[in-house]
Amino acid sequence: MVPEPLDPRYVQARRVLLDALFALAPHRAAVIVAGAQAIYLRTGDADFAIAPFTIDSDFAINPSLLGDNPQLEAAMRGAGFDLTQWPEGHVEPGTWVTPALVEGRQELIPVDLIVPEGAAPPGGRRGARLGVQGNRAARRILGLEAALIDHSPIEIMPLDAADTRRTATRFCDLSRGLPSSHDPCMGDGLAFLRSWREVLCDREAAGSPCRNASDGPCRHVGEWWVATIAV
Numbered sequence: 001m002v003p004e005p006l007d008p009r010y011v012q013a014r015r016v017l018l019d020a021l022f023a024l025a026p027h028r029a030a031v032i033v034a035g036a037q038a039i040y041l042r043t044g045d046a047d048f049a050i051a052p053f054t055i056d057s058d059f060a061i062n063p064s065l066l067g068d069n070p071q072l073e074a075a076m077r078g079a080g081f082d083l084t085q086w087p088e089g090h091v092e093p094g095t096w097v098t099p100a101l102v103e104g105r106q107e108l109i110p111v112d113l114i115v116p117e118g119a120a121p122p123g124g125r126r127g128a129r130l131g132v133q134g135n136r137a138a139r140r141i142l143g144l145e146a147a148l149i150d151h152s153p154i155e156i157m158p159l160d161a162a163d164t165r166r167t168a169t170r171f172c173d174l175s176r177g178l179p180s181s182h183d184p185c186m187g188d189g190l191a192f193l194r195s196w197r198e199v200l201c202d203r204e205a206a207g208s209p210c211r212n213a214s215d216g217p218c219r220h221v222g223e224w225w226v227a228t229i230a231v
Helices: 008-023 025-030 035-043 072-078 189-202 216-230
Strands: 031-034 057-061 082-085 091-102 105-116 139-141 151-156 167-172
Touching (some): 008 025, 008 031, 008 072, 008 105, 008 151, 025 031, 025 072, 025 167, 031 035, 091 139
Parallel strands (some): 057 105, 105 139
Antiparallel strands (some): 031 057, 091 105
């Protein structure tokens, strides 16, 4: 099965992911990649004909491991990011964007810095109150708590051959059980399917791993997915 070529926006999204990780390198211990990016980093092509695709990156931030310097806002702005600003004039805490040139047109690629609600310091409804780091650099959201506990190391590389950077970080791990659409590491629908396949294949009997999406339990996941999107 020959996968589709990667969407240029996905290639740019990986570049932006690396930009943000390098900007936040001094806070590496406090940063975990989550969302669809985490799924694709874990599963790769996963023998699907449909190429992986996502634009945004989600970083779970552990406030207990976050240092005072550098300032998150200064680090992100220094790497070319700006907080999303609404027409009314207020900014969206934790939602950072940076421009990228995709096939001759400029698009904004987002990176979200998220403090899980269960770990967030008290105060505020959207912006995470992070002491000297302020209350705009990251936002608080319910549902990412497990990412602070269940994660694995990974080396992230670019998808653009002209980009030679690589960096070590951590990403949200799905190995503890079957993922659901509400999993803290979950992203889009295709990432959901890929993660189901990955975990089911891990559970195959030793010596008979699932090699493609039509083998064993993976086939049933595919059947379930087709039935789901057909409704």
